[in-house]
Amino acid sequence: MTAFASGARLRRALVVTAAALLLGAAVPPAARATPEPKAPKEFVALRSVDPTIIQEMRYTTAHNFVGEPVDGYRQPVCILTRPAAEALHRAQVRLLRQGRSLKVYDCYRPQRAVDHFVRWAKDLGDERMKAEFYPLVPKSRLFADGYIAEKSGHSRGSTVDLTVVELPAARTRPYVPGERLVPCHAPREERFPDNSVDMGTGFDCFDTLSHTEDPRVRGAQRANRQLLKGTLAAEGFVNLPEEWWHFTYKPEPFPGTYFDFPVSRRSVAGH
Template sequence: MTRLSTALRGLVTTFAALLAATALPAAAAPATAQARPEPRAPEDFVALRSVDPTIIEEMRYATAHNFVGERVDGYRQPLCILTRPAAEALHRAQTRLLSQGYSLKVYDCYRPQRAVDHFVRWAEDLDDQDMKAEFYPEVDKTRLFADGYIAEKSGHSRGSTMDLTLVRLPARPTRPYHPGQPLVPCFAPQSERFPDNSVDMGTGYDCFDTRSHTLDPRVQGAQRANRLLLKGTLEEAGLVNLPEEWWHFTYKPEPHPDTYFDFPVSAESLAGRR
């Protein structure tokens, strides 16, 4: 009986050693996965400044001044990246606007899928209402998906969509946003809203409100004229406006109409590009 017990203990010890040996590669797998390089931008993506350095860039999602209230995932640098055809369309529009004393200013361009995922997580966290007073003062956060303000996919991730406005030249500097400062509704009069060196479009950027609809009948006078100048100029350059957002335009036909990219917004994503 004792010899049998000794033999059984030996078999158990041997079997445990074999299990430990076979488990080693699995334990090492996560480290290998973490070392996987980041995705890179396709060859037809460029930095907007390499096509037209005169266009002003104020990349809001690389800062804390946005509806989330913090830098958004994937925005490693305040850089506008677009497909080359979209960037060249903006250059054509900018050339025309400069002759009229205006400049384009982009707020957002290519947007990685990880940033869209960040928006979704934020929208699902109903306790996070830190930026409500500015960006969605009259919208219940439970309605953001149903009303179309937040979605699980964005045309920005395809690389040919941008958010932008007009600035009267010479451009004045825009003072920085300081987290925790008092917030004012995005549809308040321009003199009361967060200061932006853009022309008055009737609402601020990323205003979750029907007043942001490009042709909202409540927006008249100089505000409507500014929206129509932006819309008409960009349409002549081959860009199409999203009617629900005066700032949102897409170059058509899109080079990547069915692909949602996830490379980070950084110069490294474009390394080696001319």
């Protein structure tokens, strides 16, 4: 090969390389990255419909059965389909007249969060939050007993986890990772402090005492559960019998769709 031919090949290689670099520089990184999905226009931030409903979005914090913020929860914002949000507003109006308020723990839940729950449940060595959230249930039983599943109605956008708070609402202290945990079915004065009325267990308590109609729950605790259930049922919500806090608005706008856009204000911005 002549020195001329070798030099020509080198020049062509340099030209191709330079062109590739220029092409890459012309496309900004944000444009090359896969954009995050946004919520359909039928979804809204609950605060835009009713700013009086208290929000304590547990999965943006470490105070949940996983023990860390959950995938997909970017900001502590409740997102729901508009019909569900408007129905919650009507229920809130009823409670405000009684000196009470709704408080939501979780609303729309992206599929990536559900996937996080599934990975965690399969890791039998991670039991950092067992003493509070599932003290009597072996972690190996969470799938079989129905506490964890690969799909959640929350991902369809019309399911909400919530409770009732007496007004004026007391302040609640933040959870400190590593602090001593108390069983979620312990007496209210012993459980982690929550400004909810006494429902007999804490939120996300993996125990049969969480069943809405469990006969062992009596007196004021039972009355509080019936207040929540009756108030929401009057506005079209159906309770999951195994969880006193879990309600789905019917009919659902998206009964067969499991969304995966992140929980953030940007997901519903501009609607």
